[in-house]
Amino acid sequence: MSVYSVSAIAVAISAGLFLPATAEDSDPVSRGAYLVNGPAACSNCHGTRNEKFEIVEGMEFAGGFHIVDPAFDVYASNITPDTETGIGGWSDEEVVKAIREGVSPDGEIIFPPMPVPTYNNMSDADVTAIVAYLRTIPAVKHAVEESHWNIPQQAMPPAAGTPAPPASDQIAYGGYIVNAVAHCFECHTPMGPAGPDMSKLGAGGMQITLAPGMEIVTSNITPDPETGIGNWTDEQIAEAITGGVKADGGLISPPMPYPWFANMTQEDLDAVIAYLRTIPPVSNKVARTEFQQKNFP
Ligand code: HEC
Ligand code: HEC
Structure with a gap:
């Protein structure tokens, strides 16, 4: 090895280029698998569920889960690579646009409740990784019913695709996981008259209908010590x-x-918790519904 290339390596090391791969720049398919089956939890909606609310084995992305709300009556799509009933016929760009802007190739707007406003903040590397992973899952033929909305829908603007902050910047990185990937606040923020009440970000009280008669409300996850999780230890959170x-x-x-x-x-978990400690505390006492009390004491 020549002196020149040794010093080139030294320069690369000092510039951080040879540091161990971070989650952000590892192999796209494994990064995508991690996001989809970890913080993004796509199957929570896209999995086919049985009457016990369990996800049917082999149908983790085959769709059909029925989500009802005064604002919509939707069935999550089949996002496996099946060409007839899934997204196998879509280009990568079309899948990216559906995830981050909420528009399908035929121009239809596909949300809410798909957390497109969150995914609009997703980096180009992460959304590309998710699509790369979705291409590798087995195709499942499963036709899903049509969705309907009772509210006007609006697409999200073109995504900026800004890279995720480095994991070493713990709070910013935790904020990225929460606000671009894990859609915590789309569930944990109460609805106001014109959509989510951003003055109560994370304060809970959003009502979600799991199925007719199965109403639940989300918790306050702001650092308010009385009504939120301010007094919880990191381990408890x-x-x-x-x-x-x-x-x-x-x-x-x-x-x-x-x-x-x-x-x-x-x-990632440590970063999410560190970030949650920094959001404004909001005093908002959330009561559990009868259904929650009975089934999840
Ligand atoms: C809160 C529920 C929810 C979550 C979480 C969710 N989705 Fe969706 N998604 C939906 C619903 C409902 C639809 C169907 C809307 C419609 O019928 O047009 C949909 C539609 C889609 C579509 C369009 C497919 C088509 O045929 O119209 C894609 C692609 C998609 N989701 C990908 C994803 C990915 C990838 C993730 C995770 C990163 C994800 N979704 C997370 C609810 C969700
Ligand atoms: C799809 C909706 C949804 C998403 C997304 C979601 N949550 Fe939750 N979360 C809930 C519901 C529902 C509860 C339980 C309410 C209950 O049982 O009283 C809950 C409870 C909690 C609790 C327990 C607090 C308490 O006092 O009960 C914490 C902490 C929490 N979530 C944090 C998070 C974080 C952090 C994220 C993102 C990484 C997140 N949640 C994403 C729906 C969601």
């Missing part, structure tokens, strides 16, 4: 996010995606 158990030992009800969040790396 981690257990809620990945294990579905509250600080008081009570169980957390679906659709909190803890079975997917359980696949999050320790680094």
Whole structure:
């Protein structure tokens, strides 16, 4: 090895180019698999569910899950590579546009409740990785019913595709996972008259209908010590996010995606918790619904 190339390596090391691969720049298919089955929890909606609300094996992305709300009556799509009933016939660009802007190739707007406003913040590398992974899952032929909306829909603007902050910038990186990938606030922010009430970001109280008669409300995850999670230890918050158990030992009800969040790396989980500690505390006492109390004491 010549002196020149040795010094070139030294320069590369000092510039950070030879540091261990971060989650952001590892192989796209494994990065995509991690995001989809971890913090993005796509199957929480796109999995086919049986009457016990369990995801049917082999149908994790085959769609058909029925989500009803006063604003919409939708069936999550089949996102496997099947060409007839899935997205096998779409180009990568078309899938990217559906995920980050919420528009399908035929021009239809596909959200809410798909968390497109969150995905609009996703980096080019991450959305490309997700699409690369979706191409590798087995094609499943499963036709899904049509969705309907009772509200005017609007596409998200073209995504900026800004790279994720480096994981070493823990709070910014945690903010990226929360606001671009894991859609925490799309569930944990209450609805106001014109969409989510951003003055109560993360303060809970959003009502979600799991199925007719199965109404649940989301919790306050701001650092408010009385009504939020300000007094919880990091371990307690981690257990809620990945294990579905509250600080008081009570169980957390679906659709909190803890079975997917359980696949999050320790680094990502720590970053999410560090970031949640920095959002403004909002005093908002959320009562559990009768359904929650009965089924998830
Ligand atoms: C909160 C529920 C929810 C989550 C989470 C969700 N989606 Fe969706 N998604 C939907 C629904 C509902 C539709 C169908 C809308 C319609 O019928 O037009 C949809 C549609 C799509 C479509 C368009 C497919 C088509 O045939 O119209 C794609 C692609 C897609 N989702 C990908 C994803 C990916 C990838 C993720 C995870 C990163 C994800 N979705 C997470 C609910 C969700
Ligand atoms: C699809 C909707 C949804 C998403 C996405 C979601 N949550 Fe939840 N979360 C819930 C529901 C529902 C509960 C449980 C409410 C109950 O059982 O009282 C919950 C409960 C919690 C709790 C327990 C707090 C308490 O006092 O009960 C924490 C902490 C939490 N979520 C954090 C997060 C974080 C962090 C994210 C993103 C990484 C996230 N959630 C994403 C729906 C969601």
